Amino acid sequence: MSDIEVLLPDGSARSLPAGATGKDLAASIGARLAKDALAIEVNGHLTDLTAPLANGTKVSIVTPTSSHGRDVLRHSSAHVLAQAVTRLWPGAHFAIGPAIENGFYYDFALPGGAHFSDDDLVRIEDEMRVIVSEDQPFTRREYSYDEGIALFKDQPFKIEIINAVKAGASDEDLGEVESSSVVSTYLNSPAFTDLCRGPHVPSTSRLGHFKLMRVAGAYWRGDEKRPQLQRIYGTAWESEAALQAHLTQLEEAEKRDHRRLGQELDLFSFPSELGPGLAVFHPKGGTMRRVMEEYSRQRHVEGGYEFVNSPHITKAELFETSGHLEWFAESMYPPMELDDGQHYYLKPMNCPFHVLIFKSRQRSYRELPLRFFEFGTVYRYEKSGAVHGLTRVRGMTQDDAHIFCTREQMSDELTSLLNFVLNLLRDFGLNDFYLELSTRPEGKAVGSDEEWAEAEATLERVANSVGLELVLDEGGGAFYGPKISVQARDAIGRTHQLSTIQLDFQTPQRFEASYVGADNARTRPIMIHRALFGSVERFMAILIEHYAGNMPTWLNPEQVRVLGVRDDHDVYAAEVAEALRADGVRVGLEEANEPLGARIRRAKLEKIPYILVVGDDDVRDATLGVNARGSNDPERGVSVHAFRARLAAEIASHGSPEGP
């Protein structure tokens, strides 16, 4: 047999003896690489380090610090988890166990329907460490379909996967089998074999920097109607340092959790008397909301929107016509029945009301586009397990607008709307966006194929025109039309779905809305639904987390606090506060009956942008001591005039004391 030649990622070629494996290749390049190697990628396809190489293929060595490398070690960690569980619970059934972002999970059904407890995680993790120390090799075996069925005769979930794949399922979630003809497995010890397409690390000893995080219920194959399995989540990394860094980052994220900051900064609360998902806003949170809403209103006036209003309840008829009762009855609050038998619903959406405003009189093409805006409060009966802080609530206020336009105006209107959206979000300090295009939902849509095709094509064209990255969300649209959503990355790299822009040919039809065209014919308008914040509550939550509570000065409930050094400075402090208040600044004043240090500390904990300290020198010279948020180095002797100008500029530019 002659040598083979493979191509490396740097473009160079390397000759190896026939039958050489990835492991041999790594060794031929360097001892260090051979030691690090976890798997190989052959022509873009991940495979085991022990797989023989073919002539002329492109091969790269996968190491633990790459994202592929982490996926491999996370996936292998999942196998170790499954082995540990089957040791501790003989007869346990195991389902699927993929690598996920930052870690892995594995789903189980325990004998007798038993459940994992939090204490079990400790035992399982200990057992996993035993398996790691046993240095078990991951050995790949391939079988025929019949052999596979026989091998997993005691594992009903595996049998189901093998059969599903044989029947042609290509569901990514199954992820365990690569083709319908070959059943591949990985054998650790004789006692544990798992169905899997691989690849895996060479041996369990390559793992170890993991931690089991939590246990959760998860429906088999994500289907509410199928049995619920016990899922264990873990995180796994290539080194102890990387693991610790991840755990530290989780702690940091917890510190900026809006629910925690909402409590600490006295912004809002969820009184249990109200029920799940129903918030009250305290004066400080109310101020932040008011500023957000006022700014949004101002921008909408400038953007050519007209302001409308609609009630919170309506007869059932409205939502029968709109179709919401047909699709979403179970997530609407149940109806109130009146004496005459009439059913009234709390509104879950504003759009039907805006259509009625459109229909309140005859409309001409000359009026279009019509842009109706409302801060509309809606109520949705979210499943009890779905509510989450301010981001998923049962009562919320949408910055909702509906644009009625002609088919010809649609494209331009969408383009200017998208720019309007992005500019508004930038004004709130969000800068890193991508777009998502959600298309027709399978089996849950109304309207003709042509309408959907046109709507989707229009949205795609518009989305492409703004030059942002566009991701396809197949089947994610609403029942009445496709949508573009703006996804924003926050300060710690998480993405949030913010604004949505939905195209709707259906609702005008259902309500028989029309305008008189230039040709004197009654014509159906196009309707565009759009919310920029999504909901005021959720957007506030995202901003709080983005800024970790250090809101830019214009949004901070209290922008400045003035403190006198001694109580005989309180009069001057009050004068300073009054001067700032006259500029429209939200300013607080605390009298000097506690030590200065204590009052400063309190104001710092409240994340107030500027603490002004005034003492003898300041009274004499008409100056201030300025202690800016984020700084441990207060300025002394700043003139009141200079500070007022600086603050006004910062507020106008939506800046923060920490800088842009």
Place this chain on the structure above:
RNA sequence: GCCUGGGUAGCUCAGUCGGUAGAGCAACGCAUUCGUAAUGCGUAGGUCAGGAGUUCGAAUCUCCUCCCAGGCUCCA
């Protein structure tokens, strides 16, 4: 809705074997008058989420309900 865990003072939390409730911070009062992240002393504050049960006795054990967290499902 489902699974797991939780709910003790306004907040953060301790509370052993079932023996009748504790700290720090906050609040309030008095003293302190201070130049940049905690002044001292004192006072008050609890249906231990709610209800039922077991027990001589329940924060503690059992059951039901409510609420919260993390997931799953859902998200117009």
